Amino acid sequence: MSVPFHILATAGAGRRAVMDLPHRQVQTPVFMPVGTAGSVKAVPQHLLEALGTQIILGNTYHLYLRPGHEVVRRMGGLHRFMSWPRGMLTDSGGFQVFSLNELRKVSADGVEFRSHLDGSTHQFTPERSIEIQIALGADILMVFDECTEYPADRGRVRRSLELTLEWAARSKRYFEAHKHEVPWHKEFGGRTQSLFGIVQGGMYPELRRESAERLVEMDLPGYAIGGLSVGEPRELTREIIAATLPLLPADKPRYVMGVGYPDEIVEYAKMGVDMMDCVLPTRAARHGLLFTSEGRLNIKNKQFAEDQEPPDPYCRCLVCARYTRAYLRHLMVSAEPLSAVLNTLHNLAFYLDTMARMRESMGRGIPPLSPTMVNAGARAE
């Protein structure tokens, strides 16, 4: 069971590749905008395409609650439902096991969630998560995992890791038995989705190793490193990625979930990470934080009130080609919905461009961009 993944060029530990998904040939390394509830917040699908977005995320938990995965299935799957023709990956609900801390109860069998919408109780098991993800029909689906919190002691992390491995096995078993039920099965000549595994193990390299080795034995088409960016120091994130990456098969896509700042995604791509996703560019945009080649811009700031410059003078996105910082500040201060749209367009363009340039530099066999050249994430410390 594999997804065609062709490595075209390497640059140090980094690599440029093509991942051949049913809905899209995805050029990697790739950044995947997050579209939790069937929408990358504030950006319509046709503009996502215009930005060059190759693949987006959807979320099992949110779409199960609303509109319901059966509705999505009857609408032809999530691609059809939201009119998104390109690549798609769904998260399993594993992150919600972490983030809905107050609203959930974990047992060996699965997780009991209280809906954040109406308080109703719902049971998620690995089988249930996969069933939902098959109905949604993304190109890639994720095993149901427990995203371990930070900090967590060794014993806690070990138990969590065991649970995730057990759930991965159950996820795979259920997927193998039902993978032909994906809504677009016939349309794509009998192709199916690809189920990716998730490495856990907290901040303990030896537990990461154990998690990775046992997961790799399951022979999945791609592997993710989960449980990061959950509050740990940045340096630790990097260390854990560095320690885990070599344990994952080099001929399959490696995905780090939930990262990062612009300089982080550049750094991780150089380390050999192929796929990343993060809510940061979209959420920060809605909150008025713009990432630019000159650093971060809190566009609400008074200093931009009469600034005639585009958000990023070196950016060629739709927004920077046309609007000033003064106007974007005005929209933000006025809480105009257009503010979220334009800010998000720019931030996504910046992230996507950053990855595109990474790919280009790798393809030419020259050293990839250094983080300092794409220092938008550099925090004012």
Next chain:
RNA sequence: GCACAGGUGGCCGAGCGGUUAAUGGCAGCAGACUGUAAAUCUGCCGCUCCUUGUGAGCUACGGAGGUUCGAAUCCUCCCCUGUGCA
């Protein structure tokens, strides 16, 4: 002219004898956001000074007096606003 109801910090609006520079909200200023319970959250928000603190001083609840140890809070007069009746 008479009768009610009111006049509080940039705005709205609590407080109605004492830890009140004065609850809240808005506006303003700044910060945070990493597999989205996030168009959210946090801090500051009268002035001045400093050894930046449960710090010091000053100025404040329409105006002027008064009662009281003490008043945004009680009394008197005046000014202004709204509503009703003439």
